[in-house]
Amino acid sequence: MTIFITGGHIIDPGRYNGVGDVLINQGRIAALGSALDAPLHAKKISAKGRLVVPGFVDLHVHFREPGFEYKETIQSGAAAAVAGGFTTVCCMPNTNPVNDNQAITEFMLERARAAGLANVLPIGAITKGSEGKELAEIGDLRRAGCVAISDDGKPVMNSLVMRRAMEYALAFDIPVVDHCEDLHLAEGGCMNEGLISTELGLPGIPSAAEDVMVARNVALAELTGARLHLAHISTEGSVRMVREAKARGIRVTAEACPHHFTITEESVRGYDTCAKMNPPLRTWKDVQAIKQGLRDGTIDVIATDHAPHATQEKQQGFTEAPFGIVGLETALSLTLALVEEGVLTLEDAVAKLSTAPAAAFGLKKGTLAVGADADVTIVDSQAQWEVDPIKFRSKSRNTPFAGWKVKGRVCTTIVGGKIAFDTES
Numbered sequence: 001m002t003i004f005i006t007g008g009h010i011i012d013p014g015r016y017n018g019v020g021d022v023l024i025n026q027g028r029i030a031a032l033g034s035a036l037d038a039p040l041h042a043k044k045i046s047a048k049g050r051l052v053v054p055g056f057v058d059l060h061v062h063f064r065e066p067g068f069e070y071k072e073t074i075q076s077g078a079a080a081a082v083a084g085g086f087t088t089v090c091c092m093p094n095t096n097p098v099n100d101n102q103a104i105t106e107f108m109l110e111r112a113r114a115a116g117l118a119n120v121l122p123i124g125a126i127t128k129g130s131e132g133k134e135l136a137e138i139g140d141l142r143r144a145g146c147v148a149i150s151d152d153g154k155p156v157m158n159s160l161v162m163r164r165a166m167e168y169a170l171a172f173d174i175p176v177v178d179h180c181e182d183l184h185l186a187e188g189g190c191m192n193e194g195l196i197s198t199e200l201g202l203p204g205i206p207s208a209a210e211d212v213m214v215a216r217n218v219a220l221a222e223l224t225g226a227r228l229h230l231a232h233i234s235t236e237g238s239v240r241m242v243r244e245a246k247a248r249g250i251r252v253t254a255e256a257c258p259h260h261f262t263i264t265e266e267s268v269r270g271y272d273t274c275a276k277m278n279p280p281l282r283t284w285k286d287v288q289a290i291k292q293g294l295r296d297g298t299i300d301v302i303a304t305d306h307a308p309h310a311t312q313e314k315q316q317g318f319t320e321a322p323f324g325i326v327g328l329e330t331a332l333s334l335t336l337a338l339v340e341e342g343v344l345t346l347e348d349a350v351a352k353l354s355t356a357p358a359a360a361f362g363l364k365k366g367t368l369a370v371g372a373d374a375d376v377t378i379v380d381s382q383a384q385w386e387v388d389p390i391k392f393r394s395k396s397r398n399t400p401f402a403g404w405k406v407k408g409r410v411c412t413t414i415v416g417g418k419i420a421f422d423t424e425s
């Protein structure tokens with residue numbers, strides 16, 4: 001199929017920023033520029049007044065297949081992804097069974113092919129069963145198609161195991177992604193530790209639980225030379241340490257999630273379990289630090305940590321309910337709010353959702369360069385809408401942003417030259 005996208009504001013971060021046309025042919029970007037000739041027989045999409053950007057790349061999602069299909073399947077997760085403008089998503093391995101071997105990776109890739117919506121790239125477990133003890137067969141996982149390794153959901157507590165994981169990952173040239181949390185410091189906690197947790201009578205998780213593991217991981221990345229990617233950083237201390245590590249030339253990248261730069265622990269008042277996630281919502285000061293980190297490049301990537309849970313699970317008490325919120329269908333609007341606020345330029349915002357995550361994992365994605373896979377998202381950045389979880393493509397509804405009036409909507413998502421999502425259909 002040939003698609004001709006005309007008259008949009010094209011932003012291909014670092015390469016092109018201006019009005020122009022994009023021609024897609026045989027699954028690839030065939031041409032990009034101003035006043036291109038419309039080929040005969042092409043499907044035409046007018047993008048006048050809209051943004052035309054590289055399809056977004058989410059380095060951190062939880063699709064719950066195999067094992068927890070009632071929360072999300074690869075099909076429903078991929079549908080949520082393309083509805084949110086994401087053309088590539090990387091799936092964490094905390095499924096059941098855990099994705100710690102080739103068979104599970106192949107199963108996930110097969111499900112993704114059957115869904116035919118987004119590029120779904122599995123992340124393999126660091127340790128068998130993500131139990132933090134024995135390393136998984138990292139080479140096998142890599143060969144089967146895993147793009148990184150992580151025990152997300154759990155940290156790798158044993159520093160020697162983490163050191164060895166980094167040494168293997170370096171040999172296979174894949175990043176190690178860590179969920180930075182000291183389990184002893186965090187034990188029993190369900191929100192940020194501070195005045196509000198005391199007031200609410202809820203057990204807290206101190207920001208130091210994150211900070212000490214960021215410090216350890218940076219030290220191990222320096223020791224091994226491995227590529228370290230820090231998942232969902234949420235504290236002022238993490239931002240400071242990543243900034244310093246980068247200045248010292250250590251190979252570290254970091255991601256922040258929209259909820260961690262949009263809302264604070266104040267959202268836990270009222271005991272709404274949709275304000276419960278790991279790491280927890282932090283303080284106003286932490287939010288400012290995350291924004292500053294995004295602005296100055298310390299934080300490379302915006303990732304969702306899309307973590308679907310069923311309504312009945314989230315209806316339990318605050319201490320019992322599972323950690324996590326969905327994010328794929330609200331990430332764009334919450335990111336564009338940073339542009340409105342003057343934290344990011346529009347080009348930087350697009351980069352943090354596309355070019356930068358692709359670079360962090362070394363994926364040939366996140367660009368509209370001629371010859372690249374035709375993964376393209378068309379956005380109406382001015383469209384206002386109200387977040388209504390009932391309308392999510394995701395199977396789950398656990399968002400703290402229900403009822404929010406937000407700006408910026410995905411019009412069309414093209415994956416590999418095929419229209420995977422369109423508001424008009």
Ligand SMILES: NC(=O)N[C@@H](CC(=O)O)C(=O)O
Pocket residue numbers: 062094152153154179276277278279305307308322323324325
């Ligand atoms: N973020 C969360 O609160 N939950 C994630 C696990 C994780 O990302 O640590 C989940 O799998 O539900």
Ligand SMILES: [Zn+2]
Pocket residue numbers: 152153154179231232278279
């Ligand atoms: Zn995590």
Ligand SMILES: [Zn+2]
Pocket residue numbers: 060061062092152153305307
């Ligand atoms: Zn996660």
